[in-house]
Amino acid sequence: MPGFPPLPTDGGGMLLHRASIPAVLTEGNLGPADADGLVLADIHIADGRIAALTPAAARPPEGALDLDRGQVWPGLVDPHAHLDKGHILPRAGNPDGSHPGAVKAVAEDRAANWSAEDVRRRFTFALRCAEANGVVAIRTHLDSQGPQAAISWPVFAELREEWRARVALQAVGMVPTATYAEEEGEALAARIATTGGLLGGNTSLPAGATMERMDSWLDALFRLAMRHGLDIDLHVDESGDPRAATLGPIARAAIRHRFPGRVTCGHCCSLAVQEPDAADRVMDLVAEAGITIISLPPVNLYLQDRVPHRTPRWRGVTLLHELRARGITVLIGGDNCRDPFYGYGDHDPMETFTDAVRIGHLDKPIADWPTTIAARPADWMGLPEHGRIRPGAAADLLLFRGRTMDELLSRRRGPRLVLRNGRPISTELPDYRELDDIF
Structure with missing residues (x-):
């Protein structure tokens, strides 16, 4: 690819010289980081793994490939996706762009079209996109209500095995919380226990339901x-209505049951529009319960506060900085991705991160935020082999031309090389026309 030094394709060995790496995604002492949190290093690769990671030599070592300060990141990790419903937009549009409109459009399409073959085709297309973008692991939610569980979970199990050496997959059952009672x-x-997944769903309060009822469902x-x-792993408070917020009740349930496992809450949008004192109390409970929060900034920006013919008044994202401060x-x-909930996206965590930085003001300083799409989701998902550049790890790397964060984040899907086990793979994305026949 223009701008990159030619890389050997045999996976044997190479030395990447003058690689700018986010310091929070490395291990060891590589010297002080710059204002963007980057350290300049030499990455020694042998037999498909990182053999050594050292401060960049003053002069290019013999045979080294000079990256000229281009950034290098570990393979990316997406902790919250919906690979089963992706790419249905051509046949399941959202007429008003709202969250209720998306729910209705997906339900109708699922009932009419989600056969095993349909799910497999779209799921595989999504994985090919993700792999080309440098993704090494994904946790996906699977719509599991009614007969769909018997269709989608076997497909997931097959694809998890098929892609095991390329993209590590985890799955979460997606149903209304009341289903568990x-x-x-x-x-x-x-079924999920047999397949090896997580329990999950949507904690929205149905019309007429009380918070006491929600507590009983959470107990179940x-x-x-x-x-x-x-x-x-739950979808939580995906609205701008703080009166129906369930994040606090979830935290209290985790504490009440002394839950020994991990609890994840995605979205948590309405936390940002609660009164400050109320939000503080909820965040204190979340910290006490040890819950991890996943923010989905582009999709929440797209869906939240959408009113026809009116400009949205808030960004839809949760309290990212305040949560981290605790x-x-x-x-x-x-x-x-390309479904009624969000008509865009390309299974690229770097694009998501770029949007998140802008929407959530994650710069000034950007500091630890690169961990949110690499090291921290890898750790939370129990995948310690992913998410960091360290000696002994597989050489699953993304090479960029951007030397600084502004260069990297200014060009959507700018030039990149993807290495898997030290070998370059194709970064060509599949053509949408491949799915035309299912529409």
């Missing part, structure tokens, strides 16, 4: 998770 929820939990969910030894783990995920 019913026989269907018991059966779904057993936590009891099932403990019985089967499963972690929990020591709460905050991750950034891609969420939906």
